[in-house]
Amino acid sequence: MEYLTPQNINRRIFVKGVGLISAGLLLGTLGGCEEIAEAIRNRPIRRRLRVGSPEVDADIATYKQAVTLMKALPASDPRNWNNQAGIHGTVLGGFNLCQHGTPHFFSWHRAYLFYFEKICQKLTGNDKFGLPYWNWNQNAALNPAFLDTTSVLYLPRVNTDVTSLSAVSTAELAPIFTDTDFYTFWQQIEGTPHNTVHSFVGDIMGGGGSALDPIFWTHHCMVDYCWDKWNIDMGNNNPNDPTWNNTSWNYFIDANGNTVSSMTAGITTLMPLLSYQYEHSDIGTPVSQRIVKTKAEFNKLQERIKAGADVKFEIKQRVPIASRTTLSIARPFAAESKALAGNFTSIINNDATKDNVFVSINYVQLPAESDFFVRVFINSPGANANTPVNDPHYAGSFAFFGSPMPANSAHMAMSAHAHVPKFLVNITPTLQKLKKNQELTGTSQITVQLVAVPFLGKFENPATELLLDTIELIVTPIIINHNDQ
Numbered sequence: 001m002e003y004l005t006p007q008n009i010n011r012r013i014f015v016k017g018v019g020l021i022s023a024g025l026l027l028g029t030l031g032g033c034e035e036i037a038e039a040i041r042n043r044p045i046r047r048r049l050r051v052g053s054p055e056v057d058a059d060i061a062t063y064k065q066a067v068t069l070m071k072a073l074p075a076s077d078p079r080n081w082n083n084q085a086g087i088h089g090t091v092l093g094g095f096n097l098c099q100h101g102t103p104h105f106f107s108w109h110r111a112y113l114f115y116f117e118k119i120c121q122k123l124t125g126n127d128k129f130g131l132p133y134w135n136w137n138q139n140a141a142l143n144p145a146f147l148d149t150t151s152v153l154y155l156p157r158v159n160t161d162v163t164s165l166s167a168v169s170t171a172e173l174a175p176i177f178t179d180t181d182f183y184t185f186w187q188q189i190e191g192t193p194h195n196t197v198h199s200f201v202g203d204i205m206g207g208g209g210s211a212l213d214p215i216f217w218t219h220h221c222m223v224d225y226c227w228d229k230w231n232i233d234m235g236n237n238n239p240n241d242p243t244w245n246n247t248s249w250n251y252f253i254d255a256n257g258n259t260v261s262s263m264t265a266g267i268t269t270l271m272p273l274l275s276y277q278y279e280h281s282d283i284g285t286p287v288s289q290r291i292v293k294t295k296a297e298f299n300k301l302q303e304r305i306k307a308g309a310d311v312k313f314e315i316k317q318r319v320p321i322a323s324r325t326t327l328s329i330a331r332p333f334a335a336e337s338k339a340l341a342g343n344f345t346s347i348i349n350n351d352a353t354k355d356n357v358f359v360s361i362n363y364v365q366l367p368a369e370s371d372f373f374v375r376v377f378i379n380s381p382g383a384n385a386n387t388p389v390n391d392p393h394y395a396g397s398f399a400f401f402g403s404p405m406p407a408n409s410a411h412m413a414m415s416a417h418a419h420v421p422k423f424l425v426n427i428t429p430t431l432q433k434l435k436k437n438q439e440l441t442g443t444s445q446i447t448v449q450l451v452a453v454p455f456l457g458k459f460e461n462p463a464t465e466l467l468l469d470t471i472e473l474i475v476t477p478i479i480i481n482h483n484d485q
C-alpha cells in the first residue's frame with residue numbers, strides 16, 4: 001500500500017484540541033520523515049483470532065511470550081502484569097481508573113491498549129506485534145489457545161463460547177452500528193456486547209480485575225475495532241468538543257516503564273491511522289473496508305478524523321416511565337408510560353426518520369450478582385424469560401459489568417461515579433415493526449417490559465434486587481455527518 005511519501009508526513013502531527021504532538025509518540029519512532037512514513041505504512045496489524053491462520057498463530061505465540069515476560073517482571077516494574085491490570089482495577093478493590101459509563105469508554109481503553117501493545121512489542125523484541133482481537137460476532141467460541149490449562153493465557157472462566165448470547169448477534173449489533181451519534185453508539189456498544197461478554201465469561205473477567213485475564217485485552221481490542229469500523233470504515237465522526245478532546249490521563253506506562261504525563265482522547269482518535277491497523281472482518285452487517293491508496297486519500301481521511309463533528313447527546317423529548325423502584329430479578333418488570341404511540345408518529349411512520357426513540361434505564365448501583373442479562377420488550381405484558389428474541393416486541397438487551405464497590409473503599413469516591421449502570425436500548429425499529437403489524441395505533445399506550453435472563457438457566461441468587469433510578473423514553477436526533485468523506 002503506497003499511500004504515504006516522506007513529503008506528506010511531518011515529524012509533528014497536529015491534533016485538534018491538543019496542538020502539535022510528536023509523531024514518534026504514536027509511531028514509536030524518532031526517525032526522520034522517511035522512517036516515519038515507513039513506520040505508518042508498516043504499522044502492526046491487529047488480526048482476528050481464529051484457528052488455521054499461521055499469522056494468527058504467530059501473534060498468539062508472541063502474546064504468550066509477552067504475558068510470560070510481564071509476569072516475570074519484578075513488582076516494582078510498572079509494566080509487570082499485575083500492575084498493568086491494576087490500572088483498570090483489581091479483584092478485591094473493584095474498578096480503579098478505567099472509564100465505564102463515561103464518554104471516554106472508547107478513548108480510555110484505546111489508550112490503555114495502545115501502551116499495553118507497546119510494552120508487548122518491547123519485551124518480545126517484536127515491533128510488528130499487533131494485539132489479536134476476539135470477534136465474538138464472527139467467532140463465538142474463544143480461540144482454543146486460551147483454554148489450554150497449562151498455558152499462560154489460561155484462567156478459570158464460567159463460559160468461553162458466546163454462541164447463545166443475542167448481545168453479540170448480527171440481529172442485535174446491526175441496528176447499533178446504524179447509529180451515527182457517537183454518544184448513543186458508545187453507550188449501546190458498552191452496555192450490550194461489551195458488558196454482556198464480560199459478565200458471561202465471568203469469574204475474573206466479570207469484574208474490576210478483568211484485565212488480569214489475557215482474554216480482556218482481546219475483548220477490548222474487539223471493542224476498539226467496533227469504534228474503528230464505525231469511525232473509519234463507516235464514515236461516522238467523533239466529537240469535536242474541546243472538553244472531550246482535551247481530556248487527559250497522566251498514568252499510562254510506556255514501553256520503557258516510564259509514566260506518560262499526558263495522553264488525551266484527541267490523540268487516541270488518530271491511533272488506528274498511525275500506529276496500528278485492523279485486519280478487516282465483519283461485525284453484524286458487512287461493511288466494506290475503507291482502503292486508502294493514495295496520499296491524497298490518506299490526508300483527507302486524517303483531516304476528517306482530526307476535525308470530528310459537532311455531535312452531542314441531545315434529548316429532544318423525554319417521557320418518564322418509572323423512578324426509584326426496587327426490582328426483583330426473579331420477576332419481569334412492566335411499566336406503562338404516559339406516552340402514546342401518537343407522540344412519536346413522525347418517527348414511527350417514517351423509515352428514514354432522523355430521530356431515534358430509546359428506552360433509557362438508569363440504576364442506582366450495580367447489583368450484587370451479575371450472572372444474567374436484561375431483555376427489553378415493548379407492549380408485551382406477558383414477556384418472560386422464555387419469550388424468544390425473534391418476538392416482534394423484543395427491542396434489545398444489556399448486562400451489568402462489575403460489582404458494587406466495597407463500602408469505604410478507597411476507590412469509591414474516586415471512580416464510583418464512572419460506574420453507575422445506565423443503558424440505552426433503541427426501540428425505534430420495534431415501534432415501526434409493531435406499527436406495520438397494526439399493533440400500534442396513535443392512541444396505543446407504550447409499555448416497557450424488562451426481563452432478567454440468567455446466563456446459565458438459573459440465577460445464582462434469585463433474591464438479587466435491582467435498584468432502579470429512572471426509566472424513561474427519550475428521543476434523540478440522528479447526527480448528520482456534514483463532512484463525510
Ligand SMILES: [Cu+2]
Nearest residue numbers: 194198210220
Ligand atoms: Cu471492559
